[in-house]
Amino acid sequence: MATPLTADTLLAALRAEGATVIEHPGWRTHNRNHKGAWGPVNGIVIHHTVSTGSAPSVALCRDGYAGLPGPLCHGVIDKAGAVHLIGHGRTNHAGLGDGDVLDAVAAEAPLPTPRRNDTDGNAHFYGFECVNLGNGTDPWPAAQLDAIERASAALCRAHGWTAASVIGHKEWTPTKVDPRGFTMRDMRARIAARLASAPGGPGGTPVPPPPATGGYEPFPGxxxxxxxxxxxxxxxxxxxxxxxxxxxxxxxxxxxxxxxxxxxxxxxxxxxxxxxxxxxxxxxxxxxxxxxxxxxx
Structure with a gap:
C-alpha cells in the first residue's frame, strides 16, 4: 500500500520515463474525492475506451456520461502514444472488483481469477483508458503500446512496485473484458524489462520532454x-x-x-x-x- 503520488510527482514521473504528456485544463483537481476514499493505492488498471479518436475519447473520459460522471480515469493513452492527463484523485474507472485480487496485487503475487465484486477499486488503483474499440481487431499501434508500458513503469518506479502491480480491468472483475487486443502477461513482461534499466528511452537513456529535445522549437511564449x-x-x-x-x-x-x-x-x-x-x-x-x-x- 502507498500514499497516492501528488499531481506534480506523477507528472514528473511520466516525463522522466519518456512519456509524451498532454495536460488538460483542471486535471490536477478533477476527481470524485467527495464520493469516497482515494488511497492507499496498490496498483494500476489498464482499460480500453470502446471509442475512436483522441479528442472524443478524452472528452468522454473527462466528462463521463449519464449514470457515470467523469473523470473515468487519470489518463487517456491515444493511438499516437500521448498520455492525456484528465484527472487526479478518485476516478470512476475500476468500480467494484474482487478483494482477493486486490490482496494479490498488494502482495505482488500471482493473480487469482476474479469471481466476486466486493471491493471498491476506485479507491486503490490508478487507471489508464487506452483508445481502442475493444473488438479484438482494432489495432494497437506500437507507439500506443510503448506509452502504456512507459506510463505504467513510471508509476511503478515512483512507488517502488514491480510489474505485478499492473493489471487489466478484466483481471479485476468478472464483468469486464478489457483490454482486448494484447495480453496483460506480455505487457507486464515489457514493463518488467523497462524497470530493469534506468528510466527513459531505449537502453535506459533518459528522454526529456518536449521542447528540450533538440529537434523541436521551444515554446516562444x-x-x-x-x-x-x-x-x-x-x-x-x-x-x-x-x-x-x-x-x-x-x-x-x-x-x-x-x-x-x-x-x-x-x-x-x-x-x-x-x-x-x-x-x-x-x-x-x-x-x-x-x-x-x-x-x-
Whole structure:
C-alpha cells in the first residue's frame, strides 16, 4: 500500500520515463474525492475506451456520461502514444472488483481469477483508458503500446512496485473484458524489462520532454504570437498543423502570422480536447509541445 503520488510527482514521473504528456485544463483537481476514499493505492488498471479518436475519447473520459460522471480515469493513452492527463484523485474507472485480487496485487503475487465484486477499486488503483474499440481487431499501434508500458513503469518506479502491480480491468472483475487486443502477461513482461534499466528511452537513456529535445522549437511564449510575428517558426508551425489535418489555410502556410494560422491552431487545440477559451487559436505551452514543431534554423 502507498500514499497516492501528488499531481506534480506523477507528472514528473511520466516525463522522466519518456512519456509524451498532454495536460488538460483542471486535471490536477478533477476527481470524485467527495464520493469516497482515494488511497492507499496498490496498483494500476489498464482499460480500453470502446471509442475512436483522441479528442472524443478524452472528452468522454473527462466528462463521463449519464449514470457515470467523469473523470473515468487519470489518463487517456491515444493511438499516437500521448498520455492525456484528465484527472487526479478518485476516478470512476475500476468500480467494484474482487478483494482477493486486490490482496494479490498488494502482495505482488500471482493473480487469482476474479469471481466476486466486493471491493471498491476506485479507491486503490490508478487507471489508464487506452483508445481502442475493444473488438479484438482494432489495432494497437506500437507507439500506443510503448506509452502504456512507459506510463505504467513510471508509476511503478515512483512507488517502488514491480510489474505485478499492473493489471487489466478484466483481471479485476468478472464483468469486464478489457483490454482486448494484447495480453496483460506480455505487457507486464515489457514493463518488467523497462524497470530493469534506468528510466527513459531505449537502453535506459533518459528522454526529456518536449521542447528540450533538440529537434523541436521551444515554446516562444504567448507574447510572440500576440505581436503577429513574421518568422520561419510560424511557417514550421503551419506545416505541422497541415500534417495533423488541422488546416484552415486557403494558401500557405507562410512566415506571417495570420487569421488562418489562428484558426488552424484552434483546430489543433480542439483535436487535443481543449474547448472554449482554451481553444482560441493562440498557442500555449502544452499544445505547442504536443505539436512538436521542427526547429526552423
Amino acid at each position: 504567448a507574447a510572440f504570437f500576440a505581436a503577429a510575428p513574421h518568422s520561419p517558426v510560424v511557417t514550421a508551425m503551419g506545416r505541422r498543423l497541415v500534417a495533423e489535418g488541422c488546416s484552415a489555410y486557403a494558401q500557405g502556410p507562410g512566415p506571417q502570422w495570420t487569421e488562418a494560422d489562428r484558426r488552424s491552431y484552434a483546430n489543433w487545440q480542439r483535436k487535443l480536447g481543449f474547448t472554449g477559451s482554451d481553444a482560441d487559436g493562440l498557442p500555449g505551452r502544452t499544445s505547442w509541445n504536443a505539436l512538436k514543431v521542427p526547429r526552423s534554423g
